[in-house]
Amino acid sequence: MGIRGRPRHPDVLTPAEWQVVHAVRHGMSNREIARRRGVSLDAVKFHVANAVRKLGLSRRAELRSWRGVPVDSTLRRGEVLGMSVQLGAIGQIARLVSDIGTATEFYGGVLGLPHLYTFGDLAFFDCGGTRLFLRATEERGEQSILYFRVADINTAYDELRERGVEFESAPHLIHKHDDGVEEWMAFFPDPDGQLLAIMSQV
Numbered sequence: 001m002g003i004r005g006r007p008r009h010p011d012v013l014t015p016a017e018w019q020v021v022h023a024v025r026h027g028m029s030n031r032e033i034a035r036r037r038g039v040s041l042d043a044v045k046f047h048v049a050n051a052v053r054k055l056g057l058s059r060r061a062e063l064r065s066w067r068g069v070p071v072d073s074t075l076r077r078g079e080v081l082g083m084s085v086q087l088g089a090i091g092q093i094a095r096l097v098s099d100i101g102t103a104t105e106f107y108g109g110v111l112g113l114p115h116l117y118t119f120g121d122l123a124f125f126d127c128g129g130t131r132l133f134l135r136a137t138e139e140r141g142e143q144s145i146l147y148f149r150v151a152d153i154n155t156a157y158d159e160l161r162e163r164g165v166e167f168e169s170a171p172h173l174i175h176k177h178d179d180g181v182e183e184w185m186a187f188f189p190d191p192d193g194q195l196l197a198i199m200s201q202v
Contacts, residue, residue: 011071013051018070018173020047024063025172027187036120064169067154073173074182074202075153085156088149091199092131095144100136107132119175145187145195153184153200160188160198171200 013021023033030048034041048060055066069075097103104123108115113125113132121136131147150156153171161167171186187197 012054012068013070017047017051017054020044021051021063021066021068022173024048024060025066025169026174026185027064027168065167067170070173074180075171075173075184075200085150085152085159087156087198088151090130090146091149092133092147092197093127093144094133094135094147096137096139097134098136098138100134103134103136107134145197147185147197147199150198150200153186153198153202156198156200157186171198 011018019037020033023036028036030041030044034044037044048063051063052058052060055063055068057063057066100118100121100123104115104118107113107123107125113127116124116126116131118124123134125132125134157167157171165188167186167188169186171184174183174185176182182202183199184202185197185199187195190196
């Protein structure tokens with residue numbers, strides 16, 4: 001007799017649970033996660049509940065500071081440099097737009113910035129090595145976010161916390177490109193409450 005059911009996953013969370021946990025750590029609501037992933041709100045709630053239970057946490061909010069990394073992540077295999085954190089060049093600047101199609105035509109077609117990629121209501125352009133991140137939203141009043149490149153996001157996170165920086169969440173996976181490169185980020189406010197971030201490509 002063969003073993004029935006789905007084979008045991010080699011990680012603490014399933015791939016679907018990891019995707020939802022990454023989104024929670026990025027500050028997204030369950031409704032926004034469901035909309036972006038094209039799944040039901042109940043499916044997102046199910047994955048969140050499973051993750052909280054498996055990780056021994058008591059509530060959803062604790063996922064924001066949980067430091068886990070998927071077993072197959074490049075970040076696990078990266079070399080720890082053992083050096084004091086040094087913020088690199090600004091890697092990305094975020095900007096809100098009302099319509100992603102119109103904005104893409106303006107920044108790419110009119111201004112001539114090289115278009116990198118588009119995901120739904122998000123578009124990315126290259127500004128001489130600094131990435132411009134456009135996000136379509138009806139919100140207004142939010143400031144641009146400065147993203148600083150760091151060599152090792154976990155070391156940078158730990159050292160900046162020791163210096164008194166209060167992060168909104170632990171480093172979390174934002175996107176995995178087709179070539180296997182992963183984008184990890186962690187966000188924190190400046191003294192005026194404006195958002196900054198550290199980012200690492202591994």
